[in-house]
Amino acid sequence: NFMLTQPHSVSESPGKTVTISCTGSGGNIASNFVQWYQRRPGSAPTIILFEDKHRPSGVPDRFSGSIDSSSNSASLTISGLKTEDEGYYFCQSYDSNDLVVFGGGTSLTVL
Amino acid sequence: QVTLRESGPALVKPTQTLTLTCTFSGFSLNTRQMCVSWVRQPPGKPMEWLALIDWENDKQYMTSLKTRLTISKDTSKNQVVLTMTSMDPADTATYFCARLNLRSWYFDSWGQGAMVTVSS
Numbered sequence: 001n002f003m004l005t006q007p008h009s010v011s012e013s014p015g016k017t018v019t020i021s022c023t024g025s026g027g028n029i030a031s032n033f034v035q036w037y038q039r040r041p042g043s044a045p046t047i048i049l050f051e052d053k054h055r056p057s058g059v060p061d062r063f064s065g066s067i068d069s070s071s072n073s074a075s076l077t078i079s080g081l082k083t084e085d086e087g088y089y090f091c092q093s094y095d096s097n098d099l100v101v102f103g104g105g106t107s108l109t110v111l
Numbered sequence: 112q113v114t115l116r117e118s119g120p121a122l123v124k125p126t127q128t129l130t131l132t133c134t135f136s137g138f139s140l141n142t143r144q145m146c147v148s149w150v151r152q153p154p155g156k157p158m159e160w161l162a163l164i165d166w167e168n169d170k171q172y173m174t175s176l177k178t179r180l181t182i183s184k185d186t187s188k189n190q191v192v193l194t195m196t197s198m199d200p201a202d203t204a205t206y207f208c209a210r211l212n213l214r215s216w217y218f219d220s221w222g223q224g225a226m227v228t229v230s231s
Contacts, residue, residue, distance in 0.1 A: 045218070098173055
């Protein structure tokens with residue numbers, strides 16, 4: 001089965017850049033699109049990147065995504081960090097067995 | 112504007128059946144390519160996809176929970192219902208419904224989630 005692994009937590013200072021990885025195992029991460037979601041405490045998850053790197057309207061260009069086939073991983077990069085970026089970020093892709101697979105999620109602290 | 116809202120019991124006893132309702136607006140499940148899905152997140156654990164139903168009434172389930180799950184829709188009420196039988200404390204989680212974009216397999220809108228605790 002295809003699995004996605006994320007770091008449990010990351011932290012960085014306001015104004016800096018942080019990258020969250022999403023590493024695939026049991027399959028090629030580039031075979032299907034990867035999406036990224038943000039969930040703030042008490043709020044519904046929202047999509048911030050779809051199809052690896054595309055931002056829905058309203059998502060600032062401080063958020064960017066990429067795929068690295070050599071490491072079989074996807075990355076979410078947030079530049080110019082703001083305190084409002086604090087929250088839980090998770091990646092998601094397609095799996096031929098269970099159709100939808102999620103990463104374990106990463107807690108981002110901006111301090 | 113697309114909105115989804117989950118409703119159901121906050122507490123169920125072990126062995127009972129859970130019934131959750133997703134009431135949505137801003138789209139119709141009669142429309143081609145529309146799909147609604149259920150996802151859950153146990154406390155401190157990752158998101159877990161459970162089931163989906165699409166405009167053609169095609170239904171798909173998480174393999175390991177397939178025998179316990181049933182998803183259905185009532186297009187006249189704009190609702191999708193998920194039932195899960197034989198509830199166990201391990202099923203304690205926040206349950207979300209979300210609209211699934213079938214073209215690229217991503218969830219473009221989510222509900223706020225409904226916390227369900229399984230305890231006697």
